[in-house]
Amino acid sequence: MLFNVxxxxxxxxxxxxCAYVLLGAYARRRRPQWTEHLTERRVAVLGxxxxxxxxxxxxxxxxxxxSGPVDKAMxxxxxxxxxxxxxxxxxxxxxxxxxxxLAPVAVAAAVALLVARxxxxxxxxxxxxxxxxxxxxxxxxxxxxxxxxxxDSQWTWGSSFPSGHTLSTAALSxxxxxxxxxxxxxxxxxxxxxAVLWTGLVAVSRLVLGVHWPSDVLAAMCLGxxxxxxxxxxxxxxxxxxxxxxxxx
Numbered sequence: 473m474l475f476n477v478x479x480x481x482x483x484x485x486x487x488x489x490c491a492y493v494l495l496g497a498y499a500r501r502r503r504p505q506w507t508e509h510l511t512e513r514r515v516a517v518l519g520x521x522x523x524x525x526x527x528x529x530x531x532x533x534x535x536x537x538x539s540g541p542v543d544k545a546m547x548x549x550x551x552x553x554x555x556x557x558x559x560x561x562x563x564x565x566x567x568x569x570x571x572x573x574l575a576p577v578a579v580a581a582a583v584a585l586l587v588a589r590x591x592x593x594x595x596x597x598x599x600x601x602x603x604x605x606x607x608x609x610x611x612x613x614x615x616x617x618x619x620x621x622x623x624d625s626q627w628t629w630g631s632s633f634p635s636g637h638t639l640s641t642a643a644l645s646x647x648x649x650x651x652x653x654x655x656x657x658x659x660x661x662x663x664x665x666x667a668v669l670w671t672g673l674v675a676v677s678r679l680v681l682g683v684h685w686p687s688d689v690l691a692a693m694c695l696g697x698x699x700x701x702x703x704x705x706x707x708x709x710x711x712x713x714x715x716x717x718x719x720x721x
Contacts, residue, residue: 484529488521495521503709513705520701527694530687534617534633543685547620550679550686562677569637569674574601574644581648592707593651597644600700604643607695608636620682634692635675635684642671642696650704671696 495517499507510517533539554562567573578601585594617633630636645667653660675689 484525487525488518491521491525492518510709513708516701516705520698520705523694523698523701527691527698530691530694531615534687534691535615539685539687543687546686547679547682550676551682554680559680562673562680565673566637566677566681568670569641569677571605571636571640574640578644581651585651590651590655593654596651596700596703596707597647599703600643600647601640603699603703604640604696605636607699608634608639612636617685617688620685632684633688634695635678635688636692637678638671638675638684638689639692639696641674642667642693643699644696645670646697646700647703650700 492514496507496510499510530539578597582594582598585591585597611634612631615633616631619632646664649660649663649667652663671693675693678684678689679686
């Protein structure tokens with residue numbers, strides 16, 4: 473099993489490196505104005521490629537029903553090692569990933585950014601959460617994965633894959649961290665760390681409550697962060713295009 477995991481990691485890493493090299497070659501030949509920006513934001517670009525490849529691999533495993541044994545073992549591990557006294561805490565945490573919490577937060581943040589004349593940042597927040605919601609609905613309808621029934625848990629609508637709470641939280645928290653980094657560059661690392669922490673807690677809460685498989689939340693984390701990062705990098709590349717000029721936000 474460990475050998476298979478190592479082989480998968482090596483294969484995925486090779487895909488990411490090849491994709492990054494091909495993107496750089498395309499930029500040098502077809503979009504030379506992108507070259508400097510891709511170099512400056514190589515961490516974000518590599519992050520996008522990693523999230524995309526990782527998300528695709530997880531989706532492939534779920535659709536092919538290859539993740540079942542690992543999912544079950546991991547879910548039982550969470551069940552056996554998280555104290556029952558923590559269930560109340562994780563029940564509160566999971567509420568922070570619900571639409572009733574995320575939607576008002578996104579609207580308030582977008583309005584505040586518009587008032588501050590940060591138009592792109594406002595669009596980034598709104599577009600990230602909206603796109604995440606659409607992705608959740610479409611993928612749930614297409615995949616139709618059954619939810620875990622290893623122990624009694626609360627009823628939850630829809631199919632299991634992906635975790636809507638986790639995906640939406642990842643999209644909004646990543647978008648918020650990117651906005652903070654654009655406005656106050658020195659706070660980029662703490663902002664992203666908080667985004668990862670929030671998303672991670674929501675993801676774990678879905679496992680503790682027994683309403684999602686581990687691959688549901690892992691794929692959701694990849695897809696949510698991917699959405700926000702893609703919007704951010706795509707916009708910056710668009711601004712480098714001659715047709716877009718030097719418009720400011």
